[in-house]
Amino acid sequence: MDKRAQILLKTLVEHYISAGQPIGSRTLLQHSGLDVSPATIRNVMSDLEQLGFIASPHTSSGRIPTKKGYRLFVDSLMTVQPLDNRAVAQLKTGLSSPNQQELINSAADMLSQLTQFAGLVMTPKRSRNVLKHMEFLHLSEKKILVILVTEDGQVQNRILMAEKAFSSSELIAASNYVNSHCQGLTLDELQHKLKQELQQVQADINRLMSAALDAAGQPEQSAKETVVISGERNLLQVDELSTNVTSLRKLFEIFERRTALMQLLDHSQRADGIQIFIGGESGYLPLDECSLITAPYEADGQVVGTLGVIGPTRMAYERIIPIVDITAKLLSNALSNQ
Known part of the structure; x- marks a missing residue:
């Protein structure tokens, strides 16, 4: 595409x-700044339409961008x-709470308020939290309560159904082993370490701690709690979305269930910096008329x-x-400053 066509598409x-x-x-x-004739512009528009960057609605002689056109604009032409x-001051004020969940909720609210669209925040994964203490408590003959405390103060309580009955002394021994060998590790590191070293421990205790780690690795939060959404009703005011009732219903089903959003945000977490999904690029049909802009966030690097x-x-991508x-x-x- 030559420079003239790029300017006209932009x-x-x-x-x-x-x-x-x-x-x-x-x-x-009037607005391109090019010194060309109307016939030249019409010819360039015809070429861009044949290339799939713009389209001509049946009811108008004008053109609109296609998703391919938006992609080229975002990747190469946008300023x-x-x-x-x-806006920066508003964000700084809104993101000043010492409470992690309040920060997450505020970030979703700020994104919604500043864009007038739907703001999404995937909450930090528990598996990245650092272990402070783990304890096994006897509930009944084969039912055991596992209490896992992380250094940021989060507590997970899980109930295990053991294959055999454990004595109180065996449960204390299991607790002491984890707490003496594994403090300061993330849950991911803890799982890796113990799976390498558990052969050194009595077989029954081995199975107990393996079951506890598997339970701790399973997300306790529902998809609704894992993805915080704010301002989804703003999308009802968008003409392109509100006129298509079927697509709008499917979009709100995604907001309600959130599992697909969680998977998409989790995938984006592995990317470096801003990610932009235009229409079907997200892989989710209900988002075919939408765009999703994401960025990963950190804690302590x-x-x-x-x-x-x-x-x-x-x-307005720019x-x-x-x-x-x-x-x-x-x-x-x-x-990071908490």
Whole structure:
């Protein structure tokens, strides 16, 4: 694509995002800054349409961007706008709580308020928490309560059904073994270490601790608690989404169940920096008319979760990307300073 075609596509996408109406050649002539004839613009538009970057709705002579056009715009043509000082100050104020859950909730609220779309935050994974104490308590003949405390104060209580009855002294021995050998490890590191060393321990205790670790590794939180969503009703005000009742219903089913969102955010967590999914790129059909912008966030230099914004494909990417990026950075700072 030559420079002239790039300028015209950039102008078309920006004006369509702003106006929401198909863009004609006269508008492009006025705003592109190119010294060309209307016929030249129409020829370039025809070429871009044949290449699949724009489309012409049946009811209008103007053109609109396709998802392929949005992708080229985001990857190569967009000029990201810096976030204004007022928005940055608002984010800093909102992300100042000493409580982790309040920080997560505030981050989702801030993303929604600043973008007027749906803000998402995947809560930090418990498996990354550092072990402070583990204890086994006898409940009945084969029923055992496992209490796991992490250094940030989170407590998991799990009930195990053991294969045999354990005495109180055996449970104390198991607790002492874990607490003396494994303090200061994350749950992932604890599982790896004990699976290597448990052959040194009595076989019955071996099975007990393996079962406890497997239980601790299973998320106690539901999908609803793992992904915090704020402002999903903002999407009811978006014309492109609100007019398609079937797609809107499927989208809200995703918000309600959240499992697909959790998987998508978890996948984004492994990426470096901002990720942008336009339409079907997310792999989830209900998001086919939406775009998702995500960024990982950290605690003490380690990635622990992902946050993002869901909105229509016709969103102001150049404005929303820095909101997501700075929110992730400020949330990382707040969690690291706790």
